[in-house]
Amino acid sequence: MMPEDEKEVCEIKDCDNEVVRSISTGNLLKSLPKVRVADERKKRTHICKEHYKQFKKATKEERKLQRMGW
Numbered sequence: 001m002m003p004e005d006e007k008e009v010c011e012i013k014d015c016d017n018e019v020v021r022s023i024s025t026g027n028l029l030k031s032l033p034k035v036r037v038a039d040e041r042k043k044r045t046h047i048c049k050e051h052y053k054q055f056k057k058a059t060k061e062e063r064k065l066q067r068m069g070w
């Protein structure tokens, strides 16, 4: 049996770090097309610090491109 207060783990495949954030699955897949999430049909995906960092970095680069007139 699983205790209810068990720590959640990152929902990205092959990652079992502790969850720090939950973000929109659509945005996640758009920004990090290489990652595979446990369930793509879920509206939100819980991710760890490491993946959140990658996500933030990817979205920042996207915004930079938009500013440059893409």
Ligand SMILES: [Zn+2]
Residues within 6 Å of the ligand: 010, 011, 012, 015, 016, 017, 047, 048, 049, 050, 051
């Ligand atoms: Zn992760």
